Amino acid sequence: MSRILNRAQDGRPAAPIRIVHLGIGNFTRAHQAWYTEHASDADQWGIAGFPGRTTLRPRVSPRDDALDAQEGLYQLDIQAPEGDRVEVISSISASFRSHDIESWMTLFADPQVVIVTSTITEAGYCRNPQGDLDLGNPELIADLDKLKSGQLDEPVFTGPAKFVRGLLARRAAGAGAITFVPCDNVPENGTMAETVIRQAADYVDASLLEWIDENVGFVTTMVDRITPHTSEEDAARVAELTGIVDPGLVVCEPFAEWVLAGEFKAGHPDWESVGAKFVDDVVPHEMRKLYLLNGSHSLMAYCAPVLGLETVYQAINDPRVLGWVNAFWDDAVQQVPLPDAEKQAYRAALLERFTNPRMKDQLARIAADGTQKLPIRIVPHLKAFAAAGKVATGATRPVAGWVLHLRGVGAPVNDAAASALVNEVRSGDLDSAVHAVLRFLQIDDEQIAATVLSQAQEMEAMRA
Template sequence: MTGTPTTDRRVAHLGLGAFHRAHQAWYTEHAHDDWRITAFTGRRPDAARLLAAQRFAYTLIERAADGDTAETIRSISAAVPGDDARAWLDTIADPRTGVLTLTVTEPGYAVDAGPPARIAAGLSARRASGAGAIAIVSCDNLPGNGRMLRDAVLAHARADAAWITENVAFVDTVVDRITPATTPADVEAARELTGVSDPAVVVTEPFTEWILHGEFPAGRPAWDAAGARFVDDVAPYEERKLWLLNAGHTLLAASGRLDGYETVSEAFADDALRDAVEALWTEQRAVIDLPPEDLDPWLDDLRIRFANPRIAHRLDQISRDSAAKVPVRILAPLRRRREAGLGGGEAQRAAVGSWIRSLLELPPPDRTTLDVARMLEPLSDGERIDTVIAHLTPRPHQNPQGDTK
């Protein structure tokens, strides 16, 4: 539903970073209706001040392999420093605000993190004002992100818990659009494309995806007009992203760095590494509960995305926290293959072996991977793979963790 038309309908947003401006703000711009965004920063006020200086408009550059295109995004009508508690409470309590979206990254969903308490306080103010129901839309890479946020917010709700349960819809989503950090060269590229110097420019890839499941009791922008999909169950789409895109990233981050590559596109251009990724995709797609029409075109897009040399997705960044990523990206679908009687998955085992080699032969990117490397070092190659599978495979229904966007 999109609700009864009114004037100045608002989406509140928490987490005013580049991904929000490349994703939710882009969808709201392309909805071509009267919804506008009041966006709050997280810990730092810089983005709000930067946008306020240019009346909240900014340049979005889509960077394809064959060139750049630019457009001006105007869907944000206010940008507010995160420490302005009064503005936050007033915005969430305002009956014109029908949706709250957030991009706070995975740690922000912990019960003891700031966002759940902040959202609970805003909902308490909304209840007191009599503003009515609202939808909260999680836009971070956590499977079941809406449900996880609901549990974290309710832990802070106290006397408002029953009202929140009755009046607040927590929407599960899958989001995807690679958005690197802006560089001085990007600012210059925006000036060349538009003739305007824009320090708030955002650069992103042409591909974008937004899949949502949940209710919108106070209406919403027509995001579906911009390509967003509303589905009955996001779980298969979460698995598609984790087990194809993210698993491919993890394999390239291990094997690519071992071969001296620095970015996804460099590693994917290596025929041997590309073949390894394709073999992994073949094994993993077999246990994703989606029809070919939801897998084949998506994989064709993924090949184009991986090969784009002008989006520098760094392998060292992807390799961080890999001990938490390998279980849900590779070991979980390996377990499902075995449960389905499809065998052990040779490409999956090879991917695990490449990851183990990267732990042992490259400087560890974090303390957890160092600990795993020390545990595996005394074992033979075969024993190492079997040990990882035996000890790191997540249990069925265990909540997996996502990655950075």
């Protein structure tokens, strides 16, 4: 007979809230919340979770309801090749709604809260193509204008505005130091967060900048754990194993990695006890993961569905896709400043992870927000080779796949920033589409254009 989770029977008592997280989705619950759960001092570090949605009509998901009903508990199914390893995660002490600005302010005003983590995707930080705060974003400006005019009790929905609203409350309360720890797949994400938060603060109240200098830390991170969408099959299997029907169930792979660099102003959990690494410079590790894992994910997400493939496992077991991935890695490793042996070991580990038959990571999910992902995962390789008068033929492949994707081939387009580009690439022939995409990526090279066109034509001919 099924039942729901409860702390008295299944978890440990809720720890005091010392971390606020924006974007409490599946990845966070498989990664940061898992690290916090297993830290040696887990009983001292509770997480308050807020969804990262930016909408004027906030909806409640089954996951939100499950976290509420189950006192923040959920099951994590670590899908090892040999079978399921299911555990209950207790590190989320409370969950809130995305528009609950009152609770957000209350938590930021609490001196006990000393860390803000976030997973709101690249788009959630509201940056323009130059990496600055996008002051042309009407939703962001509407939020910032509320704060600037003193409407401090009104909900705000964009990430930078929420962060500034929290800092205003913290300064007013004299609550002391706090540290931002962004965990999105963006190079130098600590610097990214600092830039948009400082620029948003300057727009709202320039006097906040000096307070930020003295009281706010920013940490750069590299995060890694493949976390597919939880399927009905996963839910049924775990319910059979545990007797618990859990709408909050998360599935993930066994592998996990977390590398952090920067100053924590007021402490952090003992994440090192779970294997997290604190380093002076996260960039080489960040580049290794961003270019090799995330870059190959993007390649598969845009190219493999052309062949009728739907998951990473299916893709990497297709000889054509495997060849494309290896060719891409041959290009990408040249931009990663780590020893060759370490890079080759990482490639081998990725193949082992991708070929885990238990993982059913959907390529359609990975394909979302290509306008944000390709400039940082793929373009650096193209430009590095072009500077030497060469074409990175492995790295042109995902661009060719993205052209087809934007033209309606393969996975559906799920990218809020792509509407104008979609219209452009669908308004003419394939050659004009290739040039439109390269203009968007700020690449002006006819050799690259010719290669992308040829590869797109080749894949179209293979179309399932």
